[in-house]
Amino acid sequence: MAQQHLDPTDPTAEVVTGDALAAYLRAQATEFLRALRLHRETGGTNGAGPARAQASAGEKGAEESVDAARALRRSARRISGSLHTFRPLLDADWSEEMRPELAWLSGTLGLEHAYEARLERLLLALHRLSGATAFPGQVVSVDVAAGAAAASKAGGPTHPTAPQERGNLTVGAAKAGALLERQLTLARTRAHSTALQALGSSRFHAVADKVAVLASEVPLTPTAPTTDLRPLAAAAEERLTDAIAGLPLVVAGHPYNAEALVHGLSPDPSPHPQDGPWHQVRLLLRLHRYAQEALHGGNMPVDVRLLAAGQALNRHRDASEAAAAAAQAARTPRIAPATAYALGVLHADQRHEVEAARFAFQQVWQKQTVNAP
Amino acid sequence: MAQQHLDPTDPTAEVVTGDALAAYLRAQATEFLRALRLHRETGGTNGAGPARAQASAGEKGAEESVDAARALRRSARRISGSLHTFRPLLDADWSEEMRPELAWLSGTLGLEHAYEARLERLLLALHRLSGATAFPGQVVSVDVAAGAAAASKAGGPTHPTAPQERGNLTVGAAKAGALLERQLTLARTRAHSTALQALGSSRFHAVADKVAVLASEVPLTPTAPTTDLRPLAAAAEERLTDAIAGLPLVVAGHPYNAEALVHGLSPDPSPHPQDGPWHQVRLLLRLHRYAQEALHGGNMPVDVRLLAAGQALNRHRDASEAAAAAAQAARTPRIAPATAYALGVLHADQRHEVEAARFAFQQVWQKQTVNAP
Numbered sequence: 001m002a003q004q005h006l007d008p009t010d011p012t013a014e015v016v017t018g019d020a021l022a023a024y025l026r027a028q029a030t031e032f033l034r035a036l037r038l039h040r041e042t043g044g045t046n047g048a049g050p051a052r053a054q055a056s057a058g059e060k061g062a063e064e065s066v067d068a069a070r071a072l073r074r075s076a077r078r079i080s081g082s083l084h085t086f087r088p089l090l091d092a093d094w095s096e097e098m099r100p101e102l103a104w105l106s107g108t109l110g111l112e113h114a115y116e117a118r119l120e121r122l123l124l125a126l127h128r129l130s131g132a133t134a135f136p137g138q139v140v141s142v143d144v145a146a147g148a149a150a151a152s153k154a155g156g157p158t159h160p161t162a163p164q165e166r167g168n169l170t171v172g173a174a175k176a177g178a179l180l181e182r183q184l185t186l187a188r189t190r191a192h193s194t195a196l197q198a199l200g201s202s203r204f205h206a207v208a209d210k211v212a213v214l215a216s217e218v219p220l221t222p223t224a225p226t227t228d229l230r231p232l233a234a235a236a237e238e239r240l241t242d243a244i245a246g247l248p249l250v251v252a253g254h255p256y257n258a259e260a261l262v263h264g265l266s267p268d269p270s271p272h273p274q275d276g277p278w279h280q281v282r283l284l285l286r287l288h289r290y291a292q293e294a295l296h297g298g299n300m301p302v303d304v305r306l307l308a309a310g311q312a313l314n315r316h317r318d319a320s321e322a323a324a325a326a327a328q329a330a331r332t333p334r335i336a337p338a339t340a341y342a343l344g345v346l347h348a349d350q351r352h353e354v355e356a357a358r359f360a361f362q363q364v365w366q367k368q369t370v371n372a373p
Numbered sequence: 374m375a376q377q378h379l380d381p382t383d384p385t386a387e388v389v390t391g392d393a394l395a396a397y398l399r400a401q402a403t404e405f406l407r408a409l410r411l412h413r414e415t416g417g418t419n420g421a422g423p424a425r426a427q428a429s430a431g432e433k434g435a436e437e438s439v440d441a442a443r444a445l446r447r448s449a450r451r452i453s454g455s456l457h458t459f460r461p462l463l464d465a466d467w468s469e470e471m472r473p474e475l476a477w478l479s480g481t482l483g484l485e486h487a488y489e490a491r492l493e494r495l496l497l498a499l500h501r502l503s504g505a506t507a508f509p510g511q512v513v514s515v516d517v518a519a520g521a522a523a524a525s526k527a528g529g530p531t532h533p534t535a536p537q538e539r540g541n542l543t544v545g546a547a548k549a550g551a552l553l554e555r556q557l558t559l560a561r562t563r564a565h566s567t568a569l570q571a572l573g574s575s576r577f578h579a580v581a582d583k584v585a586v587l588a589s590e591v592p593l594t595p596t597a598p599t600t601d602l603r604p605l606a607a608a609a610e611e612r613l614t615d616a617i618a619g620l621p622l623v624v625a626g627h628p629y630n631a632e633a634l635v636h637g638l639s640p641d642p643s644p645h646p647q648d649g650p651w652h653q654v655r656l657l658l659r660l661h662r663y664a665q666e667a668l669h670g671g672n673m674p675v676d677v678r679l680l681a682a683g684q685a686l687n688r689h690r691d692a693s694e695a696a697a698a699a700a701q702a703a704r705t706p707r708i709a710p711a712t713a714y715a716l717g718v719l720h721a722d723q724r725h726e727v728e729a730a731r732f733a734f735q736q737v738w739q740k741q742t743v744n745a746p
Contacts, residue, residue, distance in 0.1 A: 132635040136426040141440030173638040245420030262717045263504040330714045337713035341703045344717020345637045352725055356629030 016295050018089045018224030023080055024294040028075045029215035035071035036208060039199075042068060069109055069195075076106040079211070081290040085236045089227055091219035101207045108198045114321070115188035119180060121322045125349055126177050127340070130170065172289035173340030176346060179329050179339060233291040240284040245367065247277055252358040253366065258354035259270075264348055275320045278358065282313035305364055312361035326350060389668050391462045391597030397667040398455060401448045402588035409581060415441060434738075435490035441566075442482055449479040450630065452584070454663040458609045462600055464592035474580045481571045488561035492553060494695045498722055499550050499715070503543065511737060543616060552702050564647070606664040613657040617738065620650055625731040633728035637721055645724075648693045651731065652725030655686035681737045689730035696723035 042065040080102035083095045198204055251257050263272050289310070293300050329335075330343040415438040420732050451573070455477040456468045569576055623629050636645050699720040703713050 126638065128631070129634060129637040129640045170638065242514035255732055258501070258722075258724070258725070260726075261502060261718075261722060264502040264722065265499065265543065265715055266504045330476075330710070335710050337708050337710050339705070339713075341717040341720075343711040344637055344714040345634075345721045346717075346721075347638065347714075348718045348721030348725070349631075349634060352629065352631070352634075352721070356631075359628055 013314055018086075018220050018227050019304070021082065021086050021089060021224070021229055021294050022218040022220055023297060025079060025218045027298075028078045028082070029211045032035035032072060032075040032211050033208075033215060034080070035068045035075060039068035039072060040063060066113075069113070071110050073106045076102045076109075077286070078108070078290050079214070081287045082294055085287055086229065086232050086294070088232065089221055089224035089229070091221065094219045095169050096208075098210060098305045101203070101210075105198070105204065106205055109195050111191035112188050112195055115184050115191055117318065118322050118325055119188070121183040121318060122180050122184075122326060122346065122350075123177055124338065125322070126173050129345060129349060143184065148153055160255035168273065172336070172340075175330070175336060175339040176326075179332060179335065179343075180325065183329055183332075184325065207372055216334055226280045229295055233295050236284075236291040237288050240281070240288045243277065243281045243284050247281060249362050249365070253364040254356075255359055260349045260358070264351055266356055272320060272324075272354075275316070275354065277318075278316050278361075282310070282317055285310055285313060305367065308364045309361055314365060316354055316357035316361070319350045319357060323347050323350035323354065389599050389602045390735070391459075391593050391602065393670055394455065394459050394462060394597070394602055394667050395591040395593055396670060398452060398591045399588055401451045401455070401638075402584045403582050403740075405445060405448040405452070406588060408448065410681045412438060412441035413444060419424065432453055439486075442486070442530075446479040446482050449475045449482075450659070451663050451666070452587070453479070454678075455667055458660055458664045459602065459605050461605065462594055462597035462602070464594065467592045469532070471583060472581075474536060474576070474583075478571070478577065478580055480653075482568055484564035485568055486563050487565055488557050490563070490691065491695050491698055492557040494601045494691060495553050495557075495699060495719065495723075496550055497547050498719055498726075502718060502722060503546055508529050545709070545713075545715035548709060548712040549702070549715035552708065552716075556702055557698065557704075602668055606668050609657075609664045610661050613654070613661045616650065616654045616657050620654060622735045622738070625728075625735040628732055630728065633722055633731070634724040637724055645693060645727075648689070648727065651686065651689050652693075655683070655690055658683050658686060678740065679735055685734035685737060689727055689734070692723045692726035692730060696720050696727065699723060 043063045080099055080217040083090060083102075087095055136144050247261070251259055259274070260272075264276070286308070289306060292303075326343045329342050330347070415434045453472055454471050456463060456475075460468055565717075621632070624632055633649070636647070659680070662679060665676075699716045700707075701719070703716040
């Protein structure tokens with residue numbers, strides 16, 4: 001995989017110094033400020049959901065606001081990641097103060113979107129599990145995403161609505177959808193308020209001010225401008241490959257190994273301890289990618305294998321959290337057995353998605369290693 | 374795959390005539406009578422389960438009785454299958470009278486075993502889903518097959534019992550296990566009584582008498598002794614390959630295609646219509662195998678690929694029926710939500726097993742086709 005990266009052990013390769021890091025950080029800071037301005041101009045409601053009705057901006061404004069919030073998180077992650085990977089080249093006090101603030105910001109801003117995506121994923125799964133579109137020749141048998149019908153009533157993403165309902169388990173799917181809709185919408189509403197509060201807080205303004213300074217003045221150490229970045233980037237890559245070496249990839253490469261559901265009925269299904277190492281690899285992969293971006297400046301070649309691996313790990317994380325949400329919903333007091341049954345099926349379905357994502361990662365990564373020169 | 378079978382289009386191959394069929398049928402009839410005698414000698418209680426306490430024979434006798442019942446079904450299936458495949462070579466009236474009686478017999482005798490195996494499969498799955506053995510370093514967290522604990526209390530297969538119980542979903546697994554135990558044990562008890570009644574009926578004695586005649590005298594048509602068996606065996610193989618060509622093998626060959634759970638929450642999850650073609654292939658594969666046995670007499674080479682394909686299809690059938698039993702149990706009135714949740718997870722798990730079995734079949738079959746000379 002070293003082929004398209006700058007190889008620090010290659011004496012003929014061009015040295016990349018702290019100056020490149022400074023340029024990268026300035027660019028990300030500028031991007032952060034641009035996104036922040038756009039976010040404020042478009043209403044700063046952070047988009048969809050409960051706040052949509054109160055938003056003074058229209059549909060287009062809400063969409064732009066979502067994009068702006070995403071761009072804000074995106075650059076905050078990159079600045080934070082670079083501070084971590086290239087720590088020895090940056091002013092230590094400044095770095096240590098900055099990183100937790102950026103983590104707080106991107107975490108706070110990301111939560112609303114995460115709840116929205118989780119609900120969307122679970123309603124789509126309920127739709128699929130109702131088998132509405134599996135046999136196009138047959139009369140559509142009723143159970144077309146009854147849960148999604150409840151969702152569209154509540155102003156969520158729209159899906160075809162159920163023409164009628166029949167059978168216990170179909171009602172279960174509808175009720176499960178409605179329950180998840182209620183719980184995740186509540187969580188999203190809270191996350192939305194928290195994000196709005198955060199954006200208006202003095203803590204946020206302090207971060208924004210620091211990023212504004214960073215856009216013109218990067219606090220490098222005195223020796224950084226002539227120090228080679230590549231050993232630090234290589235160390236980030238090594239942390240990634242070490243963590244991947246610790247993953248159970250042999251098991252993951254055997255389809256239908258049934259590992260991901262092993263805690264499907266354990267007393268505390270959320271979070272699954274076996275998911276932790278995969279989540280960790282997801283973060284290390286991201287740090288590796290940001291380090292490569294800093295090395296290559298604007299000329300970062302597209303590494304499709306790295307992208308595919310990252311997508312598999314995102315899918316792993318999303319499915320893991322969706323499965324936990326289904327299990328959590330099943331603990332709601334006084335739900336009907338049919339609702340609980342549907343949530344059990346849904347939980348297992350998402351845990352299978354977890355397993356499928358691990359398989360996908362293994363396939364991508366194996367190919368990567370095998371094809372390397 | 375033709376390599377180790379007799380090829381009817383190969384002019385140098387030895388002709389196999391109706392005489393070989395007669396020898397095969399005589400051997401199977403003799404085996405049937407031997408199994409029947411053994412079954413009567415060992416108490417004829419057809420083995421395990423509710424009748425065990427009443428059985429005059431000891432543990433060893435019960436085991437032998439189970440083996441005898443299996444051997445009885447085994448030869449009944451082979452006689453019945455040969456009557457079907459080689460119909461033109463046998464007395465038509467006799468064949469038409471014999472086949473439904475043999476089907477009735479092996480169906481009736483097989484039911485008790487099927488319920489027993491289904492319960493065993495579901496309790497093992499509950500055990501696995503409780504994740505008891507996944508992290509050997511950790512304190513065993515309680516949920517060790519609480520369902521299986523209920524099973525051993527009720528005299529079923531023994532498993533490690535749960536030292537304590539904790540958490541809603543764990544109780545759910547225990548209750549789900551107990552519910553399945555109750556329902557499937559009741560079904561097995563009924564099947565057992567029905568089998569005992571069948572073995573004592575005049576209908577059964579009429580079949581046994583006919584098989585006794587078959588052991589010495591096979592009613593071949595006048596021309597059969599010199600007629601080549603191979604075109605009829607080839608036709609059986611063609612029916613199999615045609616049916617396999619109709620299976621969605623491309624989808625099945627993509628791991629984690631999520632097809633098998635598509636009706637996981639449909640109003641009538643049992644039986645899944647998509648399973649039908651696979652069950653049909655399972656039966657045709659068996660007929661093909663019996664036809665090959667008749668051709669080869671006692672010298673049937675072991676075709677490991679055919680065996681593996683058959684095992685995958687058996688697993689497919691077993692998982693399909695276990696999933697249906699879990700869904701059925703979830704429709705029991707007044708069950709607790711935690712029980713229903715566990716049954717939902719279990720249903721999805723078994724549907725996933727269905728998908729895994731299809732993948733396994735596709736892998737075996739593809740290899741078979743690719744490796745053929």
